[in-house]
Amino acid sequence: MARIPVWMDVDTGLDDAMALLLASNCENIELLGISTVFGNQAVEKTAYNTLKICELLGVNVPVAMGASKGILEAQIDYSQPLPLDVHGQDGLGNIGDRLPEPQMKLSELSAVDLMAEKIRNCPDKVTIVATAPLTNIATFILSYPDLTDKIERILFMGGAVFGGNIKPSVEANMGHDPEAAYIVVNSNIPKVMFGLDATMMCFMNDEERNHMKEIGGKVGEFLCDSLDHYAKLYQNLGGLPGAVLHDSLPMCWLINPDVATISEYPVEVELSAGITKGCTVTDTWNKEQKKPNMKIAMSADRDLLIKMHFEALKKYA
Amino acid sequence: MAEKKRPLIIDCDPGIDDAECLLMLQGCGLFDILGIIPVHGNVPLAKTSVNALYLNNKYGINTKVIKGADQAIIVRNPRAEFAHGKTGLANMEINTDGLSFTDGYAWDFIWEKAKEYNGELELIAVGPLTDIAITVLKHPDIVKLVKRLVIMGGATTAGNASAYAEFNIHQDPHAAKIVFEAGFNLTMVGLECCYTGYLDQNDKQKVIDTAKKTSVGDLIEAFARFDEENIANWSVSEELKKNFYEHKVLCDAIAAAVCIDENIAKYMDLNVIVDVDGKLTMGQTVVDWFGFSGKPNVHVAMSVDRERFVNMYLDCIRSYGKEGA
Numbered sequence: 076m077a078r079i080p081v082w083m084d085v086d087t088g089l090d091d092a093m094a095l096l097l098a099s100n101c102e103n104i105e106l107l108g109i110s111t112v113f114g115n116q117a118v119e120k121t122a123y124n125t126l127k128i129c130e131l132l133g134v135n136v137p138v139a140m141g142a143s144k145g146i147l148e149a150q151i152d153y154s155q156p157l158p159l160d161v162h163g164q165d166g167l168g169n170i171g172d173r174l175p176e177p178q179m180k181l182s183e184l185s186a187v188d189l190m191a192e193k194i195r196n197c198p199d200k201v202t203i204v205a206t207a208p209l210t211n212i213a214t215f216i217l218s219y220p221d222l223t224d225k226i227e228r229i230l231f232m233g234g235a236v237f238g239g240n241i242k243p244s245v246e247a248n249m250g251h252d253p254e255a256a257y258i259v260v261n262s263n264i265p266k267v268m269f270g271l272d273a274t275m276m277c278f279m280n281d282e283e284r285n286h287m288k289e290i291g292g293k294v295g296e297f298l299c300d301s302l303d304h305y306a307k308l309y310q311n312l313g314g315l316p317g318a319v320l321h322d323s324l325p326m327c328w329l330i331n332p333d334v335a336t337i338s339e340y341p342v343e344v345e346l347s348a349g350i351t352k353g354c355t356v357t358d359t360w361n362k363e364q365k366k367p368n369m370k371i372a373m374s375a376d377r378d379l380l381i382k383m384h385f386e387a388l389k390k391y392a
Numbered sequence: 393m394a395e396k397k398r399p400l401i402i403d404c405d406p407g408i409d410d411a412e413c414l415l416m417l418q419g420c421g422l423f424d425i426l427g428i429i430p431v432h433g434n435v436p437l438a439k440t441s442v443n444a445l446y447l448n449n450k451y452g453i454n455t456k457v458i459k460g461a462d463q464a465i466i467v468r469n470p471r472a473e474f475a476h477g478k479t480g481l482a483n484m485e486i487n488t489d490g491l492s493f494t495d496g497y498a499w500d501f502i503w504e505k506a507k508e509y510n511g512e513l514e515l516i517a518v519g520p521l522t523d524i525a526i527t528v529l530k531h532p533d534i535v536k537l538v539k540r541l542v543i544m545g546g547a548t549t550a551g552n553a554s555a556y557a558e559f560n561i562h563q564d565p566h567a568a569k570i571v572f573e574a575g576f577n578l579t580m581v582g583l584e585c586c587y588t589g590y591l592d593q594n595d596k597q598k599v600i601d602t603a604k605k606t607s608v609g610d611l612i613e614a615f616a617r618f619d620e621e622n623i624a625n626w627s628v629s630e631e632l633k634k635n636f637y638e639h640k641v642l643c644d645a646i647a648a649a650v651c652i653d654e655n656i657a658k659y660m661d662l663n664v665i666v667d668v669d670g671k672l673t674m675g676q677t678v679v680d681w682f683g684f685s686g687k688p689n690v691h692v693a694m695s696v697d698r699e700r701f702v703n704m705y706l707d708c709i710r711s712y713g714k715e716g717a
Contacts, residue, residue, distance in 0.1 A: 146465075146529060147569055147668070187530060217465065218499055218530045254566060257466055346466070348669040 078105040079227075079329065080197050082190055084141070086114030086207035087124040089162050089305050090322035092298060093384065094206050095125075097326040099134040100387035104330065107193040107201065108137040110186035114207040114251055116166035117153035118143045121207075124166045126177035131294055137193075138179065141186025141211035145252030161308060168301035187215045191222055200227035204329065206322035208248050209233065213255035216262050228265035230325035234355030235271035236340070236371060245353040246271050249344065253353035257344040260355070266369040268342065269325045270355060273335050273372035277324050277380050280317035281306065291388030298388075320380070324372065327380050334383070336374045339367035397424035399509045400651070401502055403460060404644065405433025405519030406443035408476050408615050412705075413518050413544075413644035414444075415608060418451045419708030420652045425453050426505050426513075429498045431460035433519035433563055434472045435480035438462075440519070443479070445493065446486045450611065451712070456494035458501050460523035464564035467674075472559060474626070482618035484611075499527040506537035513537070516651045518544040518644035520560050525567035528574045535575045543571075544647035546582040546664065546677030548692065557675030558583050561666060565675040569666040572677075572689060579691045580664065581647040582677065585657060588695040589646045590639035595702050599709065606712035642705075649701050650693055656704070657696045661688035 081104050085091040098106050109129070111122040122140040129138060144150040151157075156164065163169035182189045190211070194201045203226055205212050212231075216223055233248035233256065241250045249256045260266065284302055287295035306318035313319075327334045341363065345354040358365065400423040404410040417423055430437065430444035441459050448457050477483040502523070506513045515538050517524050524541065527534050545560035545568065553562035561568045572578065591599065596616065603612035623637050650657050663680040667673045679692065 142529075143532075147566060147573075185530070214526075214529045217461070217526045218497060220462070254466060261466075346668070 078103055080105045080107050080199055080201045081329070082107050082193065082201050082203045083109045084112060084203065084205040084207055084211050085109060085125055086112050086116065086121040087128055088115040088121060088166055088207070088322065089168055089301055090320045091115070091206050092128045092167070092301065093320050094204070094322040094326045095128050095134065096132060096298065096387050097323060097330065097383060098204070099132050100390055101330045106134065106136050107197060108139070108189055110139050110141045110190055110211050112141045112186070112207045112211045113143050113151065114248065115162040120153070120166045122181055123177070124171060126179045126181065127167070127171060127174045130177050130179060131174055131297060137182045137189055139182040139184055139186040139189040142214065145208060145210055146213060146254040148252055161305065163304055168304045170297070170301050173297065186211045187218055190215050191219045194222055194225050197225070200225055202227045202329065203229045204325050205229060205231040206325065208251035209255040209259045210252045213258035216258055223262060223264055226264045228267060229259060230267045230269065230329060231259070232269045232274060232322050232325050234268050236355070236357040236359065236373070238271055239354070240271060242350055244351055246355070249355055250353035253344055253346055256353065256355070257346055260342055260344050260368065267325070267328070267337070267372065268355065268369055269328070269335070269372045273375045274321035274324050275319060276375040276377050277320045278309065278315050278317040278377065279320055279381055279384070283381050284318060286385065287388055290385060290392055292391040294391035295388050323380060323384065324375055327383050328372065330383065331379070334376050334379050335372040337370045338373050339370050341365040341367050342369055342371070398422055398514060399424050399426055399505070399512055400514045400516065401427050401429065401505060403429040403431055403515065403517040403519060403523050404444065405431050405435070405440040406447055407434040407440065407480055407519070407644065408482055408618070409642045409644035410434070410518055411443070411447055411481060411611065411615070412642045413648040414447050414451060414453070416645055416648040416652065416705060416708040417516070418453045419711040421711060422652060425455045427456040427458055427501055428453070429458055429460045429502070429523055431519045431523050432462050432464070433560065434476045436462070436471065439480045441493065442488055443481050443486070445488045445491045449491050451608070458494050458496050458498050460498040461526060464520060464522055465525060465566045467565060469553070469563055477618060477622070482614050484614050498523045499530050502527045503531040503534050503537070506534055511537065512539055514539050514651065515541045516647060517541065518560070518647050520563035521545065521567040521571045522564045525564070525570040528570050538576065540577040540579060542579045542581060542647055542651045544581045544586070544644045546580050548582055548584050548677070548679045550583070551676065552583060554672070554675065556673055558677065561677055562675035565666055565668045568675070569668050572664060572666050578689065579650060579693060580677070581650050581693045583643070585693040585695055586641050586643040586646040589649070589698050589701040590641050591702060593638055596640055598706060602706050602709050606709055608709060608712045612709070645705060646696055646701065649696060649704055652704065656700050657693040659691045659693055662690060662692050663688050664690040664692065
């Protein structure tokens with residue numbers, strides 16, 4: 076089977092690290108490169124963390140730094156503790172300093188230029204897996220309009236058919252850059268949305284998390300410990316039995332579509348100022364009589380998703 | 393000794409007044425025009441780009457013409473064929489045989505030239521601000537690399553695309569917001585400023601008589617003819633038609649004049665916020681006259697010296713008579 080060429084856009088980020096684990100250990104995936112963006116932490120940190128995680132996992136692909144703020148949103152002040160400390164001040168559960176200084180260097184190209192180079196030179200169409208605010212992807216669409224037909228599809232973690240996590244009906248990746256989300260959603264590129272409806276099902280309980288330590292050597296140990304704070308946050312805040320691995324779901328689905336059930340709906344991104352700005356408004360009853368513009372993951376097979384992580388970890392035993 | 397020419401890139405959507413703007417920027421002889429970037433706007437890019445190609449040759453600018461964006465970042469608003477004709481250039485038949493675009497991305501070209509000219513590059517944008525916004529998104533350091541950015545766009549009172557929104561901003565409000573907030577040394581030549589530089593009946597005749605003796609006579613006459621026929625068809629009151637006709641406003645040419653000689657205008661430094669949210673006010677350049685909202689981000693050109701403008705325009709036209717002499 077031909078390998079699927081994949082570009083990843085991340086804000087590493089604890090669950091981004093898990094998505095990288097999956098991508099780098101699937102023989103069907105050819106990872107072309109990684110761009111980083113602000114989101115879970117400042118872009119300098121997410122870029123640095125991505126290099127560290129790549130070295131931990133033994134991934135040798137180019138990494139480029141992208142946008143530090145949303146297209147129109149004001150810059151987030153990351154020098155202060157965030158209102159909700161999800162990923163730790165370092166973006167790696169406050170244990171990033173356990174990993175050595177990365178030897179890899181960031182690409183001299185900007186995120187969109189590196190993406191463009193890799194996508195242009197790839198003989199096949201490229202699948203983008205984005206698990207962060209969509210600023211880099213939107214900037215790519217705007218600045219390389221001639222390359223959009225070389226994208227097979229965009230799988231993105233973000234949005235929600237119902238609900239939200241930074242506002243009642245706004246998910247974080249969308250809320251951090253609603254205009255970018257709008258640009259991506261309204262582009263002609265095929266899209267699959269992995270929103271909170273499905274990703275909130277993707278929790279890893281403590282037993283499973285500790286199992287990573289048993290089977291995954293140093294990698295398993297680091298990933299387990301990095302998620303400790305994150306798991307507690309979900310347990311305390313949401314009453315959930317573990318760490319919610321949002322960003323893993325699109326990558327798992329690319330590897331094995333059995334991991335999510337998919338529907339198709341018309342989706343629009345709300346851009347009007349107010350409490351719903353950034354909401355992925357999904358017309359499930361087709362009130363507006365529009366054609367579906369994307370696929371949407373509605374639920375996930377959690378057990379399969381967890382197994383896939385274990386599978387990926389075996390190589391590090 | 394001749395003064396060193398000022399490096400300039402022109403982003404435009406020709407457009408009749410864009411043609412008049414280009415005429416001036418070339419005719420004044422002050423600029424080294426590094427490139428012309430046609431953008432979507434008055435008419436679709438397919439037409440503005442061909443018009444730019446034609447004008448580049450017609451005026452003997454002979455610079456690079458690199459296509460910019462074909463649509464706004466987010467919104468899709470109606471074009472302005474009613475004011476510029478179906479082709480964008482007064483329905484003139486134009487021939488671009490043998491002329492070609494320069495390949496490349498407009499936003500990369502602007503940024504590369506800005507670096508090459510080390511803080512000396514000037515930008516003038518007289519269409520929707522899509523290309524400039526993409527340049528900011530892709531190359532955030534562009535803001536400090538250019539000497540200044542002059543735009544034709546915005547309004548401090550009434551709009552012309554909606555009650556308060558001026559056409560160029562209304563075409564791409566999000567791009568305008570990006571550009572206004574980016575931190576450029578930004579001069580806004582809005583509608584009110586342009587109105588102060590109108591041509592009266594006497595000036596209009598002088599323009600035609602002057603142009604007739606030059607290589608741009610055909611163009612200027614075609615624009616004048618189109619104006620006469622076109623305004624007659626507008627669905628506004630006879631009084632308003634008469635007013636439009638007797639006070640001819642060449643918006644983009646006023647921006648050119650401000651670019652050529654900043655002393656032609658009077659300015660206020662103000663905080664201007666582009667609205668992208670209002671159902672009724674989207675695309676309005678909201679002017680904070682009282683400084684409620686923070687530091688000024690824009691040099692707002694309030695008025696021009698009309699007489700100086702008319703003379704400057706006539707001088708620029710005359711420069712096309714020297715050719716082959």
